[in-house]
Amino acid sequence: MHSVGSMTYEAFNRQVMVSLEDICLEIFNDDTSTIKIKNPKIGVKKLVKIIEAALKLSNEKGFHAMSLRELCQESGMSMGGLYAYIESKDDLPRIIHDQGRRILGKVMSENLEDIRDPAQRLEMAIRIHLYLSERMLPWFYFAYMETRFFSTDVKQMSMSNELYTEKIFEKIVEDGCKSGIFAQVEPVFTASIIKAMLQDWYLKHWKYKNRKVSVDDYADFVISWVNGFLIAS
Amino acid sequence: MHSVGSMTYEAFNRQVMVSLEDICLEIFNDDTSTIKIKNPKIGVKKLVKIIEAALKLSNEKGFHAMSLRELCQESGMSMGGLYAYIESKDDLPRIIHDQGRRILGKVMSENLEDIRDPAQRLEMAIRIHLYLSERMLPWFYFAYMETRFFSTDVKQMSMSNELYTEKIFEKIVEDGCKSGIFAQVEPVFTASIIKAMLQDWYLKHWKYKNRKVSVDDYADFVISWVNGFLIAS
DNA sequence: AAAAAAATATCGAGCGTTCGCTATATTTTT
DNA sequence: AAAAATATAGCGAACGCTCGATATTTTTTT
Structure with a gap:
């Protein structure tokens, strides 16, 4: 049985590995129908950027108020490029x-x-x-x-x-x-x-x-x- | 000293009178610069409707996603009419x-x-x-x-x-x-x-x-x- | 290994639509 | 008839989204 008395945030960070890249790779492999990118190396990297940018902007001003043009700028891609990863804004x-x-x-x-x-x-x-x-x-x-x-x-x-x-x-x-x-x-x-x-x-x-x-x-x-x-x- | 042991929601409702009309009358009298309506009887009645409609729609779909055309329909007025009560959407x-x-x-x-x-x-x-x-x-x-x-x-x-x-x-x-x-x-x-x-x-x-x-x-x-x-x- | 060809990924101007907002016309009230 | 309140038509801007053109990477051929 574990002893939990000494669990701290620092210990949690050392122990629990949750890599955004790993999770995005899973998403990349699952959503083959909506994601039009073939190369996982490229796709996962951008997916991470898109999610991070979408979270940042949504939490600042609300998902509805976030325009896709802003999202493109924040994640460093173009409108067309973004639409290789999502089918619509509501996909996000x-x-x-x-x-x-x-x-x-x-x-x-x-x-x-x-x-x-x-x-x-x-x-x-x-x-x-x-x-x-x-x-x-x-x-x-x-x-x-x-x-x-x-x-x-x-x-x-x-x-x-x-x-x-x-x-x-x-x-x-x-x-x-x-x-x-x-x-x-x-x-x-x-x-x-x-x-x-x-x-x-x-x-x-x-x-x-x-x-x-x-x-x-x-x-x-x-x-x-x-x-x-x-x-x- | 009060006895609070028996306070219930029912008692609260009997005791505490918060009329939306009264509060809207106060707002109506305070915001003379933005509200262009003269007649308090009309102004207060519509103000109540606007606030109620704005709360309903905002809570359903978010303030940003609520369009003023929807708000007009819900509160039973026209675009022009609404703008006799507010200077901009952000006034709401x-x-x-x-x-x-x-x-x-x-x-x-x-x-x-x-x-x-x-x-x-x-x-x-x-x-x-x-x-x-x-x-x-x-x-x-x-x-x-x-x-x-x-x-x-x-x-x-x-x-x-x-x-x-x-x-x-x-x-x-x-x-x-x-x-x-x-x-x-x-x-x-x-x-x-x-x-x-x-x-x-x-x-x-x-x-x-x-x-x-x-x-x-x-x-x-x-x-x-x-x-x-x-x-x- | 270099060049050519094919496949993949990115770009940004522009589409139709809807947005907040307003000028003007009309109706209602006094 | 004057004043007050409401309805309508429409403005420019910004929206989500698309698409033909371009850049980049990968595969094939020499």
Whole structure:
């Protein structure tokens, strides 16, 4: 069994390798119908640039307000060139969500699979989620703020993503309650509120940055709060 | 001193009168330079329709994606008619924020002014904020989701709004710590997290509606969680 | 290994459409 | 009839998107 007491953001960064290139290669190989580029070396490199530029501009001024001409300038390509990678502007959110979903799923399951104790599992889940959102902040922000604008299928993809995370916390709390380690609480409610705390980190990032609160500080505080409720009460 | 134990959403609705007409009359009287309508009876009525329509469409598809032609159709007026009430599309967020800020400030201060006990004061602040956000859900959603897109002055107005609320909670927690009623906690952190919980109510409203969680249920749960942390630990 | 040919990737001007906005005409109210 | 409010037609600009031309890379031939 793992010892999770010493997990920090620094350790997370050393341990968890999520290369944007790797994920973009997967997307490149999957989306052969929309991506008209053959050479993976070229395609992946540009895909990375497109996603980074789209996230940057969308988070600054909103996806709708971002024009494709701006996106071209930011990612260093032309209108025509861009359209070798997407079929329409609405393709972008799908590509971006694809990328995030793959990483989130991979990292969460990898880090939780061999921790059995509910309290340790809960702490690890909270830390991993916070650390990953710190590392992929633009993606988390985008996924939260822009989802409501998109087509039904992208919206559903995003919602299932959200429920996936929430279910993880529900399950842990439920197990902890059953085994008597946690107090008898409502798992659905509890998971909701834990999630709200985790989201506050990436939605109000500027606030915590201004106050010089590190992600480790925040993680410690959330965990102490959750434990205060689940164990003391 | 008030007894706050029995405060419910129903009681809030009976007690707290926030008429959209009244607020729009105030806006109408203040914005004489931008609003070119003379007759208050006509002007206020249309102003209400414009605000309601703008909130509805913005929350559905985003402020940027909402065209003024759609807004005209939804509010039952023509392009020319609309421009008797606004100088530009960017006027709308300012008017909407104006309206919300007035109500929020009024309701919060009115309901908190004569409660001294920190625990009661905290509970009342949580309930009032939740109940008000339930009643003015489109406004709260709009204020949260669209702020980042707007001009500097509207953005600052919105941020000062946010800090105003946060300061209320900070102050209460601080007082409670000093007087020994609450455990020794970090007021800034604690206020942040309480705020995150309150925001979750109006940001994820569909989720709680699906689960048939009423705003009273949610308020009870938040308060029990906060008390669990502030008093038990 | 150099040259020619083919395949791949990039470019940017320009398409039709819709945007925010306004000048002018018309209707309604006083 | 004067004033106030509304409706309409249309402006220039910017939008998403396309397409023929061009540059670059890879493959084939000599």
